[in-house]
Amino acid sequence: MTTATARPDAARVVDAVKVYGTGDTAVRALDGVSVGFPAGRFTAIMGPSGSGKSTLMHCAAGLDTLTSGSAYIGDTELGALDDRRLTLLRRDRIGFVFQAFNLIPTLTVAENIALPMDLAGTKGSRAWTDALVDVVGLRDRLHHRPSELSGGQQQRVAVARAFASEPDVVFADEPTGNLDSRSGQEVLGLLGRAVRRMDRTVVMVTHDPVAAAHADEVVFLADGRLVDRMENPTADKVLDRMKAFDGKGAPV
Numbered sequence: 477m478t479t480a481t482a483r484p485d486a487a488r489v490v491d492a493v494k495v496y497g498t499g500d501t502a503v504r505a506l507d508g509v510s511v512g513f514p515a516g517r518f519t520a521i522m523g524p525s526g527s528g529k530s531t532l533m534h535c536a537a538g539l540d541t542l543t544s545g546s547a548y549i550g551d552t553e554l555g556a557l558d559d560r561r562l563t564l565l566r567r568d569r570i571g572f573v574f575q576a577f578n579l580i581p582t583l584t585v586a587e588n589i590a591l592p593m594d595l596a597g598t599k600g601s602r603a604w605t606d607a608l609v610d611v612v613g614l615r616d617r618l619h620h621r622p623s624e625l626s627g628g629q630q631q632r633v634a635v636a637r638a639f640a641s642e643p644d645v646v647f648a649d650e651p652t653g654n655l656d657s658r659s660g661q662e663v664l665g666l667l668g669r670a671v672r673r674m675d676r677t678v679v680m681v682t683h684d685p686v687a688a689a690h691a692d693e694v695v696f697l698a699d700g701r702l703v704d705r706m707e708n709p710t711a712d713k714v715l716d717r718m719k720a721f722d723g724k725g726a727p728v
């Protein structure tokens with residue numbers, strides 16, 4: 477459930493421009509995007525292929541830098557940080573879930589989940605980790621290795637790992653891209669529960685209207701621009717909006 481009280485943005489970009497390459501081959505992947513991702517909310521980023529979704533996510537999460545404009549995690553402007561501080565910020569304040577599960581094959585489920593905390597030299601809250609293990613339904617798998625799990629189970633481990641250190645925001649890039657629809661629904665349900673029951677913040681890139689319908693709000697990109705936002709999405713409404721673009725849309 478969402479409340480009427482506006483919460484501060486966990487992440488945002490202001491006038492974000494990203495140009496890849498130079499001269500004739502330059503691609504303007506982001507063309508002046510300003511968008512906030514409110515704390516305690518599940519936001520999906522949608523748009524046609526090549527519209528700039530992954531670029532927006534990577535720049536908002538400090539995995540890539542903007543050509544101009546600013547990206548913030550909370551009040552921290554990423555462009556003002558040197559490499560070391562940026563690495564620490566990503567480690568301490570951001571969680572990631574990717575299409576490829578990116579688990580460490582030699583570590584058990586429990587060790588994979590604890591990895592961000594181990595790298596940071598922190599313990600994390602035992603109660604939190606315990607609650608997470610139950611939410612993702614992996615208690616009986618804690619001592620298994622990733623190769624002994626299904627794809628859906630591996631992605632659930634990746635989700636637990638992303639939330640383990642209680643980051644300000646979890647960015648997920650096509651988290652269901654490698655999963656069958658049932659496992660995908662489970663992972664999306666998990667992301668939704670983490671937001672609604674555990675007061676987490678999730679920003680998810682997807683091209684799938686069914687996946688986007690799990691979010692509280694969908695932001696739409698086309699040609700590197702923010703063209704629409706939709707509260708309380710349904711798969712049908714998102715699909716209709718996507719059809720209406722046909723690659724274009726009036727910038728908001």
Ligand SMILES: Nc1ncnc2c1ncn2[C@@H]1O[C@H](COP(=O)(O)OP(=O)(O)OP(=O)(O)O)[C@@H](O)[C@H]1O
Pocket residue numbers: 496497503504505523524525526527528529530531532683
């Ligand atoms: N490293 C790069 N070098 C050059 N161009 C790039 C690079 N990364 C992305 N682009 C271009 O920037 C534009 C936006 O790409 P981006 O991957 O952000 O789009 P997307 O909406 O995530 O697409 P998809 O849904 O197909 O993954 C595209 O035209 C793409 O070809």
